[in-house]
Amino acid sequence: MKFPIKLLVVAVAISFTACKSGNKKDNETKTKTEYADAGNDDANEIVEYNNVLVGLTDKNNAYLKRMDENLQKLAKGLANPNDRFAFIGIVSPYSSSDLSHSKLKPETPPSALSSDDQKYFKENVAGLNETLTKIKDTYKSLDDYIKAEDWKDDKSAKGNKLIDSIYSMSKTYYKYDENLLAKLEVIGDDAERIVLKTHPLKEYIFAMKDDRKAVGDFNKLIVGSKNFKADEDKIKSAYEALVAQNTKHTEMDAPDATKFPSKDGSFKTFNESFKDYLIEAKKAIRDASAAGKLTEDHAEDLIRKYDYMRTTYNYFVD
Incomplete structure (x- = not known):
């Protein structure tokens, strides 16, 4: 079993410092959202928030990919625990630190966004973070279970249950991920075209x-x-x-x-x-x-x- 295939509906991830110019909607751009006519400052703020969120999901997805590789090995080991090499060489996944230097945080959408969109991002980021925390906690329980060799007591039952639980939660995680990036794809594109108008x-x-x-x-x-x-x-x-x-x-x-x-x-x-x-x-x-x-x-x-x-x-x- 693997994590759900992520379609990578990736929002624009342009370097915020590369292009800070323009102040009106490019007349070549078809209006898609209320932000297509935003001012330069608001557009820059939206693009920066876009980058912060993309950075967060990229970091999380790299972590989940490493975890998925481990889960496949662990599931195989639990199916054949008598293999003395079953759990050898499995290193716990790590989550890299936040390298963003932006003052904006994923949990606090900028005022350049409408109140409805701010609410949307707050709710989905909260759901994303909460689900990832649950996944990490469950993986820690699985890691402890393997290290203690508790699979010898229950014939791998709890271990398999924990793996299934992680996969189930991953579906919830990727739904939040999809919600965020799909919204950013439209909002970020409109804002970015304003920023790039005179580039x-x-x-x-x-x-x-x-x-x-x-x-x-x-x-x-x-x-x-x-x-x-x-x-x-x-x-x-x-x-x-x-x-x-x-x-x-x-x-x-x-x-x-x-x-x-x-x-x-x-x-x-x-x-x-x-x-x-x-x-x-x-x-x-x-x-x-x-x-x-x-x-x-x-x-x-x-x-x-x-x-x-x-x-x-x-x-x-x-």
Whole structure:
């Protein structure tokens, strides 16, 4: 058993210090929320809060990934506890410290947000934190159970129950995670386009943002498909649109390296990460077409490739 596949509906994670300019909505941007006409100060505050929340969920998800790897090993060991190597080499997962230097905290949404949105973020962040704390406490109980070798007394019953409990709570955790990032995806995008309005590299940033949005939508389509055969034509059509988009942006003239050192290389790296995703998607579609469904391994690979696109995007904007 594994943690639920996270679709990574990732909000824009732009470096707050990279772009602080502009004060009105870009006339190229379609209004999506009340924040599309926000002033520069409010937009910057929303983008900063966006980054703080994305940083929190990234840190938590890295921790949960390490925990999931341990749980799979522990479940295997509990199924065969007589194996003297069953629980060897399993190191308790650690949660890295908060490296954010922002004055904003996840628990306290900025006043730039509406009262309804502030309430929404407060409730979901509280739920996220509470659920993660319960998961950590339960894992600690499981760790103590293994160290005390209590599985010898109950034939692994309590250990398996604790693992099932963690997996159950993880579903609740990822629901809060999804709520937060889905809301940020819209709010953060509107605010960020205001901040970037007069940025000299906005053409490239917007192109990369559009690429990430398109790939995110494709991921939700293919990974979330309940019936691949029924969705196959739609998925293949969406894939061809991604190929065309990647080709268009790859053919863009790179940023002037004399004016923007290293930006030409990082733009190329982003486009290559997009191409790598397309290669993985092509394999996934081929295999799913033959088998009638997408495998979990392909789903995880697509999500991993998509997440790497976010990393290469951040290299460019940092």
